[in-house]
Amino acid sequence: MPSSQTIDDIDKRILQALLDNALLTHKEIGQLVHLTGQAVGARVRKLQDLGVIDGYTLRWNPVSIGLNVHAFLTVFMNSNEAHRAFQAFVESNEAVTEAHRVGGEGCYWLRVRVGDSSELNKLLDEVLKFGNYKLSLSIEQIK
Amino acid sequence: MPSSQTIDDIDKRILQALLDNALLTHKEIGQLVHLTGQAVGARVRKLQDLGVIDGYTLRWNPVSIGLNVHAFLTVFMNSNEAHRAFQAFVESNEAVTEAHRVGGEGCYWLRVRVGDSSELNKLLDEVLKFGNYKLSLSIEQIK
DNA sequence: AACACGCCTTTCATCGTGAAAGTGAATGCG
DNA sequence: CGCATTCACTTTCACGATGAAAGGCGTGTT
Numbered sequence: 001m002p003s004s005q006t007i008d009d010i011d012k013r014i015l016q017a018l019l020d021n022a023l024l025t026h027k028e029i030g031q032l033v034h035l036t037g038q039a040v041g042a043r044v045r046k047l048q049d050l051g052v053i054d055g056y057t058l059r060w061n062p063v064s065i066g067l068n069v070h071a072f073l074t075v076f077m078n079s080n081e082a083h084r085a086f087q088a089f090v091e092s093n094e095a096v097t098e099a100h101r102v103g104g105e106g107c108y109w110l111r112v113r114v115g116d117s118s119e120l121n122k123l124l125d126e127v128l129k130f131g132n133y134k135l136s137l138s139i140e141q142i143k
Numbered sequence: 144m145p146s147s148q149t150i151d152d153i154d155k156r157i158l159q160a161l162l163d164n165a166l167l168t169h170k171e172i173g174q175l176v177h178l179t180g181q182a183v184g185a186r187v188r189k190l191q192d193l194g195v196i197d198g199y200t201l202r203w204n205p206v207s208i209g210l211n212v213h214a215f216l217t218v219f220m221n222s223n224e225a226h227r228a229f230q231a232f233v234e235s236n237e238a239v240t241e242a243h244r245v246g247g248e249g250c251y252w253l254r255v256r257v258g259d260s261s262e263l264n265k266l267l268d269e270v271l272k273f274g275n276y277k278l279s280l281s282i283e284q285i286k
Numbered sequence: 287a288a289c290a291c292g293c294c295t296t297t298c299a300t301c302g303t304g305a306a307a308g309t310g311a312a313t314g315c316g
Numbered sequence: 317c318g319c320a321t322t323c324a325c326t327t328t329c330a331c332g333a334t335g336a337a338a339g340g341c342g343t344g345t346t
Contacts (some may be wrong), residue, residue, distance in 0.1 A: 022199035046186075108285075
């Protein structure tokens, strides 16, 4: 096993390469960092065991299946009792693709994807039951 | 080739499965949707060709490499001339992991990851050159 | 009824993967 | 100083996932 507990510079370069393209073979990564594919494989396994790598997923294009609206929502809660219900709402609503408890501006931050503004309207009505919000619509992702 | 241009329900289920775990073999996905691995492979290729699937990447844990601070930044620009410079700044600054041009609250929305609050401080100083901001710190991701 | 087309399955060769064994360097201990 | 131990890497090898090619089946068209 490679540097069994610590994460060195080579590990970070492997991580970076996989973030860019998780389908790279260990051999290809090995050419970047000057190792054999098997050595890279061992390091990747280490990164998984340490919890640095949490899983493998897709980069994809929601617009292509009709999710044209991409919005960010900062939510301000009305009361202190609504939190549990709000979290349940977030969990069950599939338009909410990411959610954080935050400090600073607002109580929660949500990423929302819906097909059109009428669906957004419906969602905002739901959110209003729990508190106020500020909305930003993504016009273009620049990074 | 499967339903060469359109995306049917099976495609969506394949997409969902891969979003959850991109390492599933085509055969395993095939068992979920009642197809052979090869048929699944053909559909995945179609999704790639159509641009629905944009690439493969990792789910990972930034905290494990010392990026303990996760912040959302809504930026309000000072002047109309600063946009190009701001976009260049965003592009070159590696603490900014995601950025959008937005409408609604603010002009830009940024996701920021840094190691500690002093690094955050430095970043905010940079941002102040372009405009004002509102900051939210992620306390816990709930989805 | 015959044909064509789309989508699937079957078959097959290739290649990536992880386990096991071996090499070499660095460190520790007598 | 020499020997053993450990650690990371390489080499070898067997398994299985993948994609190409060919064959089968249903549907729609004339």
